[in-house]
Amino acid sequence: MSTTIEHSAFADLDRQKRLLNPVFKGEINPHGRFGFRGELAIKFAVALADEARPPELLAQQIISVAEPEAPKIGFFSCYLLSFGYLESLVEVLADSLDPTGKYFIYCNNIDFSKRYHLEYKGIPFYILPLDEATVYNELLDLFGLERNDLKKLDTAGKINRIAESALQYSSVFPEISYADCLAGMGPVRDPGENRPV
Template sequence: MTTAELTAIEQSAFARLEQEKRLLNPVYKGEINSKGRFGFRGEVALKFAASIADEARPPETMAQQVISGAEPGSDKIDFFACYLLSFGYIEDLVPVLKENLSPTGKYFLFCNNIDLRKRYQVVVDGIPFHILPIDEATVYNELLELLYLERGDLKKLDTAAKIDRIMDTALTFDGKFPEISLAECLATMGPVRNPNENRPV
């Protein structure tokens, strides 16, 4: 990272996650508009695997396909969307992110093992999460559909501007999903589907 990029992340709500080496495989990590809004697109390590003989191992659980952003000068991540292989990973995600989440933020968890016909809102420690199913689509495509964004309008934008546009729209999202408890959602989640099943090799 350049000195400017390093300074930007150190002053953002992503600083702790960066220091803990949780921000992995970044597609983008930096300011996303001229006002200093910071964005990250990549993966977030949730639960690290125990290292053996100082050999780094992949995290046990991750938030994948993350698209997220935070306003300048704030220690809160205002917008966060990701893919979770299992909704159960929320029990790893909340402790990792909680101090940087806000009750007024917009957080979308697309989960492999949620009924494809269902959408929920789950509040954990005062933080509301929109829980949505995902089958073969990507978080990016699912967000565009959920937020009524036209793919063609975003195609001409660079990665930073795409994150900025998605975040702007997500922050105004007021869709109401049935609210259920964390325990209820954990009890109703199904087995994890093989994400590569029925795909051509």
């Protein structure tokens, strides 16, 4: 039996219209595992009249999966412009995260030489730096996946392969508290800086 988003752990986020610009949103393997690749609205902009405005805060470059009929998202990865947005992200995902899940948050303003593991509101997170690269490429490197092997797969197959590695990932990063990570983060950089107009 195929899994639709209504029967996945993404259902509430989809109903709230938070799942944006999907590169992929559907079943990723024969067992009904559901995957999403795209963006998540963390904070909506105030709408004026009928004007549709982009969200004030976004989690970008999401790659995420949930097992069939599972109430929680088992694997979630994304890019945040600032580590400081983690609190708002967790508020949005509060009912969708599990203490046994694997969650990888790439941030623009974390020291590029550092990687951390932290627990926030009972949920474990891997916190990693990201500047010019992509979450997709960083995950391949983190999990030791060969790009040439993934090239042969379609989008669903790529998400599934990354998810398999993520769910088995057990490397140990230095522990840090949320407060210490917040205190040590750098300024939020302008994503449009130094780009041609």
